[in-house]
Amino acid sequence: MSLWGGRFSKELNEQFKEFNNSLSIDYRLAEEDILASIAWSKALVTVNVLSSAEQQKLEASLCELLEEVRINPEVILKSNQEDIHSWVENKLIKTVGLLGKKLHTGRSRNDQITTDLKLWCKKHITFLLDAIYKLQKTLIIIAEANQHSHMPGYTHLQRAQPITFAHWCLAYVEMLARDQDRLQDTLKRLNVSPLGCGALAGTTYNVDREQLAIWLGFSAANDNSLDAVSDRDYVLELLSNASISMVHLSRFAEDIIFFNTGEANFIELSDMITSGSSLMPQKKNPDALELIRGKCGRVHGALTAITMMLKGLPLAYNKDMQEDKEALFDALDTWLSCLNITILVLNNIEVKRINCQKAAEQGYANSTELADYLVTKGIPFREAHHIVGKIVIEASKQGISLKALKLSQFKEFSSLIEDDIYSVLSLESCLKKRNAQGGVSAQQVTIAINKAKKRLYNFSISHKT
Ligand code: ARG
DSSP states (O other): OOOGGGGSOOOOHHHHHHHHOOHHHHHHGGGHHHHHHHHHHHHHTTSSSOOOOHHHHHHHHEEEEHHHHHHHHGGGGGOOOHHHHHHHHHHEEEEEEEGGTTTTTTOOHHHHHHHHHHHHHHHHHHHHHHHHHEEEEEEHHHHHTTOOOHHHHHHHEEEEEEEEEHHHHHHHHHHHHHHHHHHHHHHHOOEEEEETTTTOOOOOSOOOOHHHHHHHHEEESSSSSSHHHHOOHHHHHHHHHHHHHHHHHHHHHHHHHHHHTTTTOOEEGGGOOBBBOOSSOOOOOOHHHHHHHHHHHHHHHHHHHEEEEEETTSSOOOOOGGGHHHHHHHHHHHHHHHHHHHHHHHHHHOOHHHHHHHHHHHHTTTTTHHHHHHHHHOOHHHHHHHHHHHHHHHHHHHHHGGGGGGGHHHTTTTTTTTTHHHHSSSSSHHHHHOOOOOOOSSSHHHHHHHHHHHHHHHHHHOOOO
């Protein structure tokens, strides 16, 4: 029987029933629905709807159910109940009889669903924060091991200036730190309990909603019942956090895909995380990274879908909102698995230092140094830039690097160039000079590593038990 049988005399149309049911998606909220039900049963004692003995009986039965769904959540899928709320309530009625029917006093599925979903989000935020933490840690370990692995830095996918592999790793640590920060910020706003707001106008039972919120681990209760049951900002925020972070992961994936090409050949990906071609035996494809890059679209799609679903939706609850879970679950699952796969990729990567070094030395990535050198000799930068352009043309005509030009050849372009130019053009010197905060010098990279480590340590202190 459905939860609202009394008013209806005809059986539900099967096709509509299937269309309307959400159990195949929201069964994942079973634990949260049970925990929120236990808290609600306690609130009902305070307003004399349930006796303590009745509440204890309900709680014991709900706890048994909790064990059951923790062991095998899929068992729920065998039922043809409409949604997770009906499933829990029906199970309860089967075990404790009429008493089970008292539990829904003063609450609505409208405050229930968003309470359950918020509890689920809180749990998944901790999984995501943990994965982001581990990924940053992995990147820092690789950065530490590659502080002296030189490689070209790119703009427009053209070799621009030399950097280190460590500096590249730390760029992603920064992005992930912001992703982490955004999630923590979302959690602050999400952590408010809607339970006890009823269908839309509040509940007629004078429950202590702040107490109820604390029982469920929320920091406070919502102040407006209409808003509480209609609000899905937290879904939007999470999807937006997921989309931004997936953009970061997709850029990481693209960089690695490029580093792994035969053309760049900066890294080697382990056989364990690559796949072969069914036709071409020489190939080792970076599928894991291509999937991460590809899944970014799907996560962003979820954000667009839910934004459009909510746009113009009148207050308060509308069934449209049932659509939020499928998109949210899929996006957060995808994000989490991409974070974990990125860790796996990094743990199975070999940096080919010699190739990186060679590439850093090619491509005239030290041209800026030559221009800066001319500036120290009193030539205005614009003019220096022009002279260096000409020198680069000459060197590339000869097919050699700037360092390989003889002093006499340099002098044809500027008599101010002396023997000291060779040390200026060395990779080491290029890197060392970029020593302002955030630069690629060994000193700055060490500072950045220590800062990132400290940030992670503080995070672990506040988030781990
Ligand atoms: N399955 C519903 C959802 O996910 C639960 C809330 C149903 N409320 C209602 N008034 N029909 O949104």
